[in-house]
Amino acid sequence: MDIFTLALIIVFAIALILFFLRIYTLYKYFRIGRNINRFDQAGKRFLFMLYDTLSQACSRRHKNYYPGFTHFIFFWGFILLFPSIMELILGPIIGFSWEFLGTPLYQALFFAQDAIVVLIVIALAMAFYRRYVIRPYYIENSFDALLILILVTIIVITITGYKAFQIAIAGTYPAYMPLSLFFANLVRNVPDKTFWLYFFYWFHLGTILFFLVYIPYSKHMHLIASFPNIFFKNNGPRGELSYVDLEKSEKIGVNDIRDLTWKDYLDGISCTECGRCTQNCPAYQTEKPLNPKNVIHTVKYSLFHNAPLILEGKNDTVPLISEKQDHLSITPEELWACTTCGSCIEHCPVYNEHLQKIVDMRRYLVMNEGSMPNELADAFKNLERTGNPWGFPSVKRGSLAKSKNIKTFKEQKAEYLLFMGCMGAYDSRYRSAVEAFIEILNKCGISFATLGNEETCCGDMARRSGNEYLFQTLAKKNIDAMKKYGVEKIITMCPHGYNTIKNEYPQLGGNFKVYHYTEILQMLLRDGKIRLKSSGERAVYHDPCYLGRYNGIYDAPREILEKCTYLLELEKSRTESFCCGGGSGRFLMEEKGKRINEERGRQIVEKGVNLVAVACPICMLMLEDAMKSLHREDISIKDISEIIFKNIEINTQKDEII
Ligand code: SF4
Ligand code: SF4
Structure with a gap:
């Protein structure tokens, strides 16, 4: 074995050891989190991950064409240059070469590599321009971000330089490598070509191996973590929050890194820092203290800070919720600013789940500390007493339907249950909308009835505000009434009721066919x-x-x-x-x-x-x-x-x- 091969093996081995040491450390960190089953539908998950990553659909969604293009090129650049990297490392060690593919495929591969290098240069120019000239407010120009662009620049320069000197030394003219050939022609008369060949080889390889080690230690961990994060993404209804077993849970909600799941940690290290959640958050857009990206980052920083302490058996961990605003904690003010609109989840290219974390922390505040804004405290009391957030008498809940001569299920069985919801039952302005819908149903001869005064709030507000106990109490009351009368199909006026009854009542044994009233109108129109x-x-x-x-x-x-x-x-x-x-x-x-x-x-x-x-x-x-x-x-x-x-x-x- 010559000194060159020996040096290559040593450098490669050191890089691999450092890489896997970091992965092992992260694995140990992940084991401190709660478990969550995301191994169901493994085949479907795998196929989706392949589709989403290979097509880079995650980058193109929501018309983000500019960053989507650069990301697409960087991703496919890595895929196409990877065979070259393999050959550069394994060639000297075990004589590996892609020539076994046969001439047409081999030449096509090298042509594609030359083409992608040109595209990477264009993408690099666009990325530098976006970060340092356009400077969108929602992305941070960290040293990490600059370094990665510099490393990619070095990689494309050195691979092109290496191939150019390789061609020049061989004295060949491979037309299937037009870019490399162009530069080879420029350097054919350069003295000491062998020196320059080794120079570009080691510079290229050193950069690649540095990149390999650097990734898991930096914010660019997402280059690896986003693959499993997409695999383990939430495949359930987006509007479904996690179920809490109130009898078996010792602690409800989250205020410590150990209360989160390993998937929450994976979200943290998968964040690309693209800022799309920030850009689309109505709370952030109206200058509230909440930034959904920071929620995800706080989980990551909290994990990196607290996990080593926990593994060493120390108890001085930093809680996730604190009045003090820093990178390790989230303030209650931030948590209460969220409208639960779901826009952050919708826009996240790696399918991070911001909302469950926010609600989990609200659950901790409400259920363990009794801490919440005053208006919510009043609404909870009213919901407990009267089943609506304003405290109107529960015996008046069925008044509107009664005034329109709508029967209750107690009086008469019907095909559909019209679930009025709190606003539908009590709000004087919304009354005319409900009346209009009732008129249409009547005139179309649709068989429907209400629960009358037996209906109560669907529980959406209580659940999303962290009061899981109240949610379950209200939901069970509705489910019991619905089951008592054999209800099968439900029409809701309010999308919040629609989401809760359709996606969350099944957690409590309430399985019904649920329609929003616009779906019924569409059906009547089509029929x-x-x-x-x-x-x-x-x-x-x-x-x-x-x-x-x-x-x-x-x-x-x-x-x-x-x-x-x-x-x-x-x-x-x-x-x-x-x-x-x-x-x-x-x-x-x-x-x-x-x-x-x-x-x-x-x-x-x-x-x-x-x-x-x-x-x-x-x-x-x-x-x-x-x-x-x-x-x-x-x-x-x-x-x-x-x-x-x-x-x-x-x-x-x-x-x-x-
Ligand atoms: S769900 Fe909350 S954090 Fe996410 S975008 Fe909407 S308001 Fe912002
Ligand atoms: S959480 Fe998602 S959308 Fe927000 S910055 Fe990270 S990757 Fe981008």
């Missing part, structure tokens, strides 16, 4: 049971977070509205929709500084329409409030059921809808 005339009014539709992002219902409301209005799209719509600011009980709470609903209101005003269609009572409340604050009460906020009812064609002779 020809209702026909709409177009008012031609210019309108926009505001996607509620819990209907759109949480449950993927984007088309039903649009299909209906297109039949009776001149429907335009807001800049931020569908998956990009901007929250109204009212989720998880925020509609009851004081909002300091810039208001989220007014920000959404301004986006609507810019569109120049007079009609805004909503499909959620909380959105209606928040957007009407926004229009008042912006002195634009000429823009009317209407529920879809109200718009439909106004534009429905009725055969008056038969007194039925034609």
Whole structure:
């Protein structure tokens, strides 16, 4: 064995040892977390991971074409240059070469490598330009980020230099390597070509091996961790929060790194720091203290700080929640600023789960410390006493339905249960939306009934605000009543109720077929049971977070509205929709500084329409409030059921809808 090969083996072995030592350390850290089963559907998970990473769909989602392109090129650059790296290392050691592929494939591989080097240079220029000239506010220009761009630059320069001198020394003219050949022609007359060949070889290899060791010690750990993170992503409904066994759990919620799961840790080290969650968070956009990226980072920093202490048996760990704002802890103020809109999860390219962590920490505050904003404390008391957050008498819950002569399930069995929800049952403004929907159902001959006063709040607000006990109490009460009357199909007015009953009641044994009322309207329209005339009014539709992002219902409301209005799209719509600011009980709470609903209101005003269609009572409340604050009460906020009812064609002779 010559000295060159020996040196290569030693350097390669040291790099591998350092790499795996770090991986082993991380593995030990991960073992301090709680377990969670994410090994189900392994085949499906694996195929999705392959598709998502190879196609780089994660980078292209949400029209992020600029960073998406650079990321795509870097990823495929690594894939295509990897065979070269293998050959450079294993060639001298065991004589490995890709020539066994046969001439056409071998030449195609080297052509692809030359082509990708050109694309990497373009992507590098774009990345430098974006980071240091455009400088988006949501990405940090850390030393780590600069170093990685410098390393990639060195890698493409040295691989091209190495190949150029290799060709020049061999005296060949391989047309299938046009870039390398171009540089080879430039260096054919350079003296000491062998020296330069070794120079580029070692510089290239040294950079690659440094990169290998550096990755797991740096923020670029995501280059490795994002693969398993995509594999282990949440495959359940997005709107489903984790179940808590209240009888068996000694501690509810999270305030210590050990209360989180290994998947939460994986989220932390998979974060690419792209800032898309920050860029799309309505709380951050309105200058609240919450930044979803920091939630993920706090988990990572807390793990790196506390795990070694825990493994050494020390108890002086730093809690995850603290009034002191630093990189190891999150403040209660940050936690309560979240509207649970789900936009951070929607936009994260590596499928991180911000919201469960936020709610878990709220659970700790509420269930263990009894700590929450005053408005929430009042709402919880009212929910306990009366089953609605304002404290209206529970015996009045069924009044609206009764006034419309709607039977209760106790009086008469029906095909559908119309779940009124708190706003539907008590809110004076939302009343007209419910009445309109009831009229449509009646005229279409749909068999439906309510639970009357036996209905209570669905529990969404309590759960997302951290009061798991109250949620389960309310949910069980509803489930018991629904089961008692043999309810199978449920229509909800509110997307929050829809999400909770559909996705979370099954955790407590409540399995029903659940429809949002817009799905029923779509069905009636498609079946020809209702026909709409177009008012031609210019309108926009505001996607509620819990209907759109949480449950993927984007088309039903649009299909209906297109039949009776001149429907335009807001800049931020569908998956990009901007929250109204009212989720998880925020509609009851004081909002300091810039208001989220007014920000959404301004986006609507810019569109120049007079009609805004909503499909959620909380959105209606928040957007009407926004229009008042912006002195634009000429823009009317209407529920879809109200718009439909106004534009429905009725055969008056038969007194039925034609
Ligand atoms: S759920 Fe919405 S408000 Fe909460 S952190 Fe995510 S983006 Fe921000
Ligand atoms: S959590 Fe996801 S979206 Fe947010 S910065 Fe990290 S990778 Fe980007």
